[in-house]
Amino acid sequence: MRRMRVLTVDDSRTILAMLHHTLSGAGFEVLQAEDGQKGLEVLNTETVDVVITDINMPVMDGIEFIKNVRASGQHQSLPILILTTETSQEKRDLGREAGGTGWIVKPFDPEKLISVIRRVVH
Amino acid sequence: MSELDEFKATYFDECSELLNELEEQFTAIEEGDRNADRLNAVFRAIHSVKGGAGAFGFTGLVGFAHEFETLLDFVRNGKVEMSDEVAALCIRANDIVADFVAAARAGEELASDYGAEEKARFVALCNGSKSDEELEEDGEPMEEFDIDFTPVAVNLEADTASETEGWLVEFTPYRDLYARANDPLLLLRELAELGDVEIKVILKEIPALSDFEPFGVYCGWEILVPGADVTEQSVRDVFEFVDGDCDIKITRKTVSEAPPAADAGFDLDDDDLPSFADLANEIKPVAKPAEAPAQTTSEAGDAKNAAPVGVQSIRVDLDKVDRVVNMVGELVITQSMLTQQMDDNLKVHYQELVRGLEVLAQTTRGLQDSVMAIRAQPVKSVFSRMPRLVRELAGKTNKKIRLEMVGENTEIDKTVIEQLSDPLTHMIRNSADHGIESPEKRTAGRKPETGVIRLSAEQAGGNILIIVEDDGAGINRERVLQIARDRGVVGPDQQMTEEQIDNLIFAPGFSTADEVSDISGRGVGMDVVLSNIKKIGGSVHVRSWPGAGTRMTLRLPLTLAVLDVMLVTVGGCPYVIPLSSIVETMQCARADFGHMPTGGRVLQVRGEYVQVVDLATRFEMHTDIEEKNRFAVLCEAEGSVKIALIVDNIIGQQQVVIKSLEENFERIDGIAGGTILGDGNVALIVDVQGLRTATTHRNAA
Secondary structure (H helix, E strand, O other), X not given: OOOOEEEEEOOOHHHHHHHHHHHHHOOOEEEXXXXXXXXXXXXHHOOOXXXXXXXXXXXXXXXXXXXXXXXXXXXXXXXXXXXXXXXXXXXXXXXXXXXOOEEEEOOOOHHHHHHHHHHHOO | OOXXXXXXXXXXXXXXXXXXXXXXXXXXXXXXXXOHHHHHHHHHHHHHHHHHHHHHOOHHHHHHHHHHHHHHHHHHOOOOOOOHHHHHHXXXXXXXXXXXXHHHHOOOOOOOOOOHHHHHHHHHHHHHOOOHHHHHHHOOOOOOOOOOOOOOOOOOOHHHHHHOOEEEEEEEEOHHHHHOOOOHHHHHHHHHHHOOOEEEEEEOOOOOHHHOOOOXXXXXXXXEEEOOOOOHHHHHHHOHHHOOOEEEEEEEEOOOOOOHHHXXXXXXXXXXXXXXXXXXXXXXXXXXXXXXXHHHHHHHHHOHHHOOOOOOOOOOOHHHHHHHHHHHHHHHHHHHHHHHHOOHHHHHHOHHHHHHHHHHHHHHHHHHHHHHHHHEEEOHXXXXXXXXXXXXXXXXXXXXXXEEEEOOOOEEEHHHHHOOHHHHHHHHHHHHHHHOOOHHHHHHOOOOOOEEEEEEEEEEOOEEEEEEEEOOOOOOHHHHHHHHHHOOOOOOOOOOXXXXXXXXXHOOOOOOOHHHHHHOOOOOOHHHHHHHHHHOOOEEEEEEEOOOEEEEEEEEEOOOOEEEEEEEEEXXXXXXXXXXXXXXXXXXXXXXXXXXXXXXXXXXXXXXXXXXXXXXXXXXXXXXXXHHHOEEEEEEOHHHOEEEEXXXXXXXXXXXXXXXXXXXXXOOOOEEEEEEOOOOOEEEEEOHHHHHHHHHHHHHO
């Protein structure tokens, strides 16, 4: 079976590094992008099974990114998890309205991260 | 290095970049530039610092950064105005964040109330922006950062939980559930992991196949989750992401009791119900084909859009680059060895080989330059720490100081940059602390009240010049000379030029002289400057104008690895002299030697007397070569002070790769390092500045 592919979008190298470590350790193939714009570029050329994105990013933030992904019409059933330090319902609602599938709160617990991904990916 | 340590290293690297950026942004903000992009960038940077800090459990930092971030969020949303006062608070807060990061990096803890005052002001500013009503609604205006994302469960039936044998979940998705790429199948699968579930589908209106929409919702489910130990929370967790996108009802049920679904009155027999898996299979193919063609077309269409945008970069461990640098160094040696071995006889017979070697030489040189460029970094990373330093010093000394920076984008080898921070800090500290006078004194001296420290970087040939200049009081030469004489650094009758006196502050034994720092104001920490700069093959030169200011110049090599040298022999052994310090060479027979009254030998060059050092004597080598057949190499040390080195023979110029003696053996006075020559021999690199200083002191003593 093909390995599951995860695209992580975050402007923090630390978080990207930790995500990479956790996800590849769990057997996922990991693609990374440092902002929403770069994330879209990756999605244009690569097929991924799930996206994990930060909200606060330069160039294109996470909310815009999700809106763009959903608007493209071709990634409607692509699960997008929002990785955020925001805990307020307001921010979550923004993410959900944009089309986010679920969320992970930073700092993430590796086991929980994997289980959350399993929850949204076939 | 453990993985965690690696992540931490990444984090601290990232932090120092972010803090540098913040410093820049806040400086602009302080100067009145408060556009939205800047405020957003500042918010994001603090947010990133906080995010990483959370991952490593730096709670002090997280707590402070969180309040800071909240304020910045209010500012960028226009709820709090970025007044001069708020800008000043932010700048101080940025310094505090830097302190937290530095402490975390050093593995230390700051006092628990560190930054408490600023934190309180953030909260006050944010609360002040809200109406009382809003505050009441918020209940807890400053949300705790590290709450888990699990919604807090209020289990009203906790006291009877032991009787619970299972849960009945009634679940009907809305269309929106699909729009966010959630899938009932996955939810059911996850519920199934809680235990041996019974799932019933509740069909609503099933349309004709032609009216079937891929994202339409045509059914709901009733799921019985058995198991007394399954908590309501764990059931609720499953539906966490779809809360709001579905009807969900969770009720306590005993398994023995027939689920109400059975008597809910839909007329299909259980046996006739499509199984959970069947249904999923039925739905999926409908959803997929609609999506697949779109994807294929767009993939083809977007392929050209995927071309790289702008400059792309990758991050590489410095270790890896260092390995390449080392190997290129070895390649340079091998190449020069091959060239050396090519005697005239061979050259005539193997012209192809000669051409090949020429190309090799060119390529090697190009490769070397390229590799060096990889390690080059703008000095900005060090410069950007200075505004804070000046701010602090101005505050502590009650002076008005403006820092001007020029040439921040000048690039130097990263290894050089790392060594630059301490010397620069000391130099700036000296300028601010002792160079610049108090506002009163400046006004009395008809100078502007605000003193200026100018920090600049520029490339000059194979060197980088870093200059710290101030318009302060200058060095008190009388006192410096007096102390130098008292300490025996300068002989009682020795005459010194003004420049030489200025440079005395670097002399060994001078830096610890407290009197100097009290009276002349120079000297503290200058030993650090000199030793650090010498370590990286650079030099320091100071020039002062009484009443008008002081200028300190750091001359640094562009790179540490490769050196252009002149190869000479002394007592049959090869030595190399850095080409950058050589002024000219001459045969001793044609040189004009003389003697100093103190007994030292001098060489007269165009009316100027220059100290002579015979390397054979200095390095205790035996030489059979007659004096008249030997050579004098005229070198220039710091501050345009010249010295003539007497050697047996001059072989020629070449490039060498510097190997540290300290790392491989131990430090030797007068020797700056070693190198391996093309023929495999080891040659020592002559430390011109070291020889000059040693000679001056010997003569002075």
